[in-house]
Amino acid sequence: MATLDKLQAKFPGAFTTSSFRDNVRVLVNAAKAPTVLFLLLKFLKEECGFDMLTELGGIDYLNYPNATDRYCVVYGLTNTATGERLWVKAFANDPDPELPSVVELWNGANWMEREVYDMYGVRFTGHPDLRRILLPAEFTAFPLRKDYPLRGYGERHNFPIVTRAES
Amino acid sequence: MALTNLLPDFMVTKLDALASLLRKHSLWPMPFATACCGIELMATASSRYDIARFGAEAMRFSPRQCDVMIVAGRVVMKMVPVMQRIWLQMPEPKWCISMGACASSGGVFDTYAVVQGIDRFIPVDVYVPGCPPRPEQLIRAVLDLQEKVQKTGTIDAREFADRTTYEGPTPLARELAPEQAIVAPGDYRTATRLRPLPLA
Numbered sequence: 497m498a499t500l501d502k503l504q505a506k507f508p509g510a511f512t513t514s515s516f517r518d519n520v521r522v523l524v525n526a527a528k529a530p531t532v533l534f535l536l537l538k539f540l541k542e543e544c545g546f547d548m549l550t551e552l553g554g555i556d557y558l559n560y561p562n563a564t565d566r567y568c569v570v571y572g573l574t575n576t577a578t579g580e581r582l583w584v585k586a587f588a589n590d591p592d593p594e595l596p597s598v599v600e601l602w603n604g605a606n607w608m609e610r611e612v613y614d615m616y617g618v619r620f621t622g623h624p625d626l627r628r629i630l631l632p633a634e635f636t637a638f639p640l641r642k643d644y645p646l647r648g649y650g651e652r653h654n655f656p657i658v659t660r661a662e663s
Numbered sequence: 664m665a666l667t668n669l670l671p672d673f674m675v676t677k678l679d680a681l682a683s684l685l686r687k688h689s690l691w692p693m694p695f696a697t698a699c700c701g702i703e704l705m706a707t708a709s710s711r712y713d714i715a716r717f718g719a720e721a722m723r724f725s726p727r728q729c730d731v732m733i734v735a736g737r738v739v740m741k742m743v744p745v746m747q748r749i750w751l752q753m754p755e756p757k758w759c760i761s762m763g764a765c766a767s768s769g770g771v772f773d774t775y776a777v778v779q780g781i782d783r784f785i786p787v788d789v790y791v792p793g794c795p796p797r798p799e800q801l802i803r804a805v806l807d808l809q810e811k812v813q814k815t816g817t818i819d820a821r822e823f824a825d826r827t828t829y830e831g832p833t834p835l836a837r838e839l840a841p842e843q844a845i846v847a848p849g850d851y852r853t854a855t856r857l858r859p860l861p862l863a
Binding site: 631632639644645646647648649651652653654655656657658659660 | 740741743744747750751773774775776777778779783784785786
């Protein structure tokens with residue numbers, strides 16, 4: 497893939513690659529991601545023609561076999577001229593998982609980064625409005641983390657009871 | 664003999680009973696439909712099932728104009744304050760039908776966000792089982808509610824003022840501690856459960 501050669505020349509040693517069938521992934525580990533990720537995505541957008549952010553999602557690799565970093569944010573990119581696709585996976589770790597925000601590059605990343613923050617607690621530095629998007633604002637946990645119990649910590653029972661007499 | 668002549672002309676009753684008789688045949692539902700039960704609720708209002716035969720066809724989307732709230736579908740924790748507010752906005756006397764397994768007990772959604780039965784947070788008069796219930800079941804619930812209105816209704820809602828205690832189910836006998844909650848250990852490579860992991 498010509499793009500990978502260009503990327504390798506621009507950011508030598510900053511990432512590894514892997515592929516599955518026609519999926520090509522660029523993996524940026526937790527040590528490099530805070531400094532490299534934004535520049536890498538900017539290069540892909542402006543120099544390589546990957547102008548569309550198709551998807552942005554999170555993964556928790558806790559207890560995953562052979563995983564080295566815990567959190568992962570996946571950026572699915574599409575080149576709208578050629579139809580090529582590329583996946584960029586950036587990693588982050590406890591206790592403060594942080595990655596640079598890409599809202600500057602793609603405005604559509606705004607709500608998707610908020611959702612990843614809501615569910616996994618990955619903070620995006622430089623995000624204009626990093627609040628919870630799906631869960632109530634007073635929620636404190638991050639429910640899609642693997643160590644969060646399925647039934648929660650009792651948040652669903654934490655409401656006042658309205659009786660007949662007072663309604 | 665004189666009495667039989669008089670019979671068609673008058674009836675002795677209590678004002679409460681008369682008010683209840685009139686009230687029970689014009690229940691105005693507030694459709695609080697959040698999921699697929701809402702589709703059955705709409706079907707119940709259609710001409711095939713025709714809830715108008717029982718006087719409950721006037722669905723109003725303003726709680727100020729309703730007598731009975733029909734909670735149809737699962738209620739998540741973000742929706743509970745909304746539901747309670749709508750319930751509080753309805754004028755007395757008012758009733759509540761919990762329609763479907765999810766509204767009554769949480770159904771299959773035993774997760775952190777889904778309330779395990781709306782009766783934990785608001786009073787409920789009639790429960791309708793089913794997933795989703797057939798329209799006939801909802802009509803049965805309306806008939807049961809009519810019976811309840813006839814038996815307990817008053818013109819100034821005295822029976823509500825007397826009920827000061829919580830009537831819902833007791834809280835879960837034992838809420839699982841977080842460390843006891845079951846998070847199924849899976850083999851993420853094959854998406855199957857509980858294969859012994861060390862393969863080597």
